[in-house]
Amino acid sequence: MELQNLVEQVSIEDFGLPFEHQAVWNNRLRTTGGLFYPKDCHLAFNPLMYQKLTSIQFRQIIRHELCHYHLFRQKKGFHHRDKDFKKLLAEVDGLRYSPRVIQKKYRVYQCQKCGHEFVRVRQIDVNRFRCGNCSGKLIYQMDRYL
Numbered sequence: 478m479e480l481q482n483l484v485e486q487v488s489i490e491d492f493g494l495p496f497e498h499q500a501v502w503n504n505r506l507r508t509t510g511g512l513f514y515p516k517d518c519h520l521a522f523n524p525l526m527y528q529k530l531t532s533i534q535f536r537q538i539i540r541h542e543l544c545h546y547h548l549f550r551q552k553k554g555f556h557h558r559d560k561d562f563k564k565l566l567a568e569v570d571g572l573r574y575s576p577r578v579i580q581k582k583y584r585v586y587q588c589q590k591c592g593h594e595f596v597r598v599r600q601i602d603v604n605r606f607r608c609g610n611c612s613g614k615l616i617y618q619m620d621r622y623l
């Protein structure tokens with residue numbers, strides 16, 4: 478389901494109020510699940526959380542951001558420290574803090590000859606280690622976080 482539709486659905490089902498602004502993905506979010514922007518009332522979500530968490534947990538992240546959103550629009554305390562926020566968050570069973578998604582750094586190598594990719598946690602000595610398929614030379618490509 479599209480993010481926009483999902484947020485609109487959670488808003489109606491769990492708050493009984495419409496979400497009338499934009500919900501977008503933000504790849505730059507690392508440890509936070511989502512963010513609320515009071516300036517234009519849009520919400521941003523971390524696509525990594527969506528991939529790694531269960532749909533129930535991700536829904537709780539949406540609820541958290543919608544608490545900011547709806548309280549702000551009702552001119553109530555919409556910050557984490559505010560009583561209104563804590564109360565509404567508890568009512569809708571939102572997530573207090575973003576869960577930690579552990580990301581591990583991998584090194585990606587590619588065979589120059591056959592193009593086969595090798596993903597390893599440890600560094601490979603490319604002078605000694607050759608491709609298992611065609612014994613071609615490996616070259617370092619990039620780091621990938623999985």
Ligand SMILES: [Zn+2]
Nearest residue numbers: 541542545557
């Ligand atoms: Zn928050």
Ligand SMILES: [Zn+2]
Nearest residue numbers: 588591608611
């Ligand atoms: Zn190869």
